[in-house]
Amino acid sequence: MREDVLKHSSSISEKPEWLQERLNWFKDQKFGIILHWGVYAFWDCCESWPLVPDCDWSRRDELTCWTSRNKDIDLFQRDYRNLHKQFNPTQFDPDEWADLFVQARAKYVCFTTKHHDGFCMWDTKTTEYKITGEECPFHTNSNADVTKALFDACRKRGLGISVYFSKADWHCPYYWSPEPRPMSQTANTVDDPATWEKFVQYTHEQIRELMTNYGHIDILWLDAGWVKGKEDIKMAEMVKMARELQPGLIVANRTVGDEFEDFVTPEREIPDEALPDVWEACLPLGPDWKYVENQPLKSAQQVVDEIEYANQRGGNFLLGIGPKYDGTIPDRDAAILREIGQLRRN
Secondary structure (H helix, E strand, O other): OOHHHHOOOOOHHHOOHHHHHHHHHHHOOOEEEEEOOOHHHHOOOOOOHHHOOOOHHHOOOOOHHHHOOOOOHHHHHHHHOOHHHHOOOOOOOHHHHHHHHHHOOOOEEEEEEEOOOOOEOOOOOOOOOEOOOOOOHHHHOOOOOHHHHHHHHHHHOOOEEEEEEEOOOOOOOOOOOOOOOOHHHOOOOOOOHHHHHHHHHHHHHHHHHHHHOOOOOOEEEEEOOOOOHHHOOOHHHHHHHHHHHOOOOEEEEOOOOOOOOOOEOOEOOOOOOOOOOOEEEEEEOOOOOOOOOOOOOOOHHHHHHHHHHHHHOOOEEEEEEOOOOOOOOOHHHHHHHHHHHHHOOO
16 A cells, blocks of 8 residues: 555544544445546547656557657647647536436546646636637537536436546646646746745635535545645635535545545555545546546456445445547446446445
């Protein structure tokens, strides 16, 4: 088990009473689905990471989106950041998605409202780099605010709502300014605190929107654990604001191990023994979190075994699914989800 999971050792009994009750609710959910969906669905690379100059592992020679651009990082970044101009998922049907999750017997859904690339999957007022922006052809669709449409559909079916949100933003000029830097130099706090403060306010406003305009939210699932310390985004203020807007909100400040990490999230592994914390194992159905055509997938039985293995050790299981660029959940994924529901005992 990785150190970032093991170092977080506070027990549920040490939490405030209201949070203990909410975490007990969360533990009872057992099985959820996380959806990585954004402009990156067009390409065969992983989500967001190939934008980073020093992340060579994410730009492998077998990836067409990389080799077809002559392995030119500048060209790759330019084309990636223009993908939203062709993102038009007209076959997106939030009710169909939600029905599928219910058939899988999932109890909650975690949706990537914004990954590290900064593209917003909701109708934010903070940037035009969003699915409802005029440059995105989907912006005229009645379901253009996909976050609202999906959350409403899931909530109607009794599913819990978990908001994935990256604290990093590799599109915002206040985070990377003026050009992308290596991951070891991701923020402006040391040399330009005034610009970093603009990013803090930008981030807080996005969280405020998500906590205000999208109905009842159960979980705020914060990713990009490297945004901490010198790159602090005023977590205490942000979480206080979020909980004032969403009483009872559970927060996952992933891999940080601070007082705002209400539960831990081991990724791509399931602990062999129970952890002292509330926890949620996160594993994708295939090799990648996002949609990549013709990837090998786990069988329904394998997923059910993983769910039961996690549950028997006191944890939840969060299964990663990658919707396609056209707005559909791939047929193979959908069939496996339905079979999972048929095979599960609880």
